Amino acid sequence: MNIYRTILGNTSSEEWRRRLLGADIDYIELDQWNAQKSRLLAVGVSGRAYPMAFERGERLHDGDIIQFDDKARSAAVVKIKLGDVLVISLAPLALRPFEEALAIALEVGHALGNQHWPAVVKGRSVYVPLTVDRKVMLGVMRTHNFSGVEFSFRTGKEVLPYLSPSEVRLLFGGTPSNGNHHSSVHHTHHAHHYTSTPYEPFL
Numbered sequence: 312m313n314i315y316r317t318i319l320g321n322t323s324s325e326e327w328r329r330r331l332l333g334a335d336i337d338y339i340e341l342d343q344w345n346a347q348k349s350r351l352l353a354v355g356v357s358g359r360a361y362p363m364a365f366e367r368g369e370r371l372h373d374g375d376i377i378q379f380d381d382k383a384r385s386a387a388v389v390k391i392k393l394g395d396v397l398v399i400s401l402a403p404l405a406l407r408p409f410e411e412a413l414a415i416a417l418e419v420g421h422a423l424g425n426q427h428w429p430a431v432v433k434g435r436s437v438y439v440p441l442t443v444d445r446k447v448m449l450g451v452m453r454t455h456n457f458s459g460v461e462f463s464f465r466t467g468k469e470v471l472p473y474l475s476p477s478e479v480r481l482l483f484g485g486t487p488s489n490g491n492h493h494s495s496v497h498h499t500h501h502a503h504h505y506t507s508t509p510y511e512p513f514l
Contacts, residue, residue, distance in 0.1 A: 315378060317377070318365070319376045321374045330379070333384060337385070338388055339355045339388065341392070343392070344480065347476065347479070347480055349364070349367050350365070371391065373391040374390075375388070376388050393466065394441050397438075398464070398465050399461070401419070401435045419455075419460060428440075428442060428448075429442070431474065445464065467483060
């Protein structure tokens with residue numbers, strides 16, 4: 312059995328888009344958790360198995376090409392599924408007195424902890440993956456009605472560029488891609504990850 316050890320390119324490249332024109336493409340659908348692995352056995356939509364073994368630290372990205380046969384006009388392309396993310400902006404709290412802003416921020420953290428929702432705190436934003444139905448998350452946020460706190464839902468693709476690999480694993484590892492079912496992620500990743508960054512992407 313052929314083991315795929317090299318990422319040949321990505322469909323975001325104009326060169327590869329041109330080379331893939333007219334080719335029979337077998338898409339390998341992965342969640343972000345499996346895409347982080349250096350060794351895995353995946354199956355394309357065709358049912359064909361793709362054993363992969365990459366160098367440690369190398370990870371798959373959406374659109375990566377692991378197989379291409381120019382003569383046979385066939386290719387295998389990775390498609391990564393990411394769930395939506397609740398983005399809570401704490402930026403408006405910067406205009407409040409320090410003690411008041413701190414109290415509200417702690418209330419937000421306490422509420423997320425009570426729900427056992429994993430979260431990544433980065434800059435002035437809190438990123439929370441959809442581990443339950445979207446309506447449930449909206450209900451929790453509206454019930455608490457945090458003063459001076461803004462929130463909205465973003466796609467995983469939107470927030471991905473701002474996250475480190477460990478933060479990606481926390482947000483997307485084991486979570487459902489559509490947020491419509493309960494997940495066991497809160498049992499294994501009940502933690503808040505703190506980092507400092509010079510930017511805030513969703514102010």
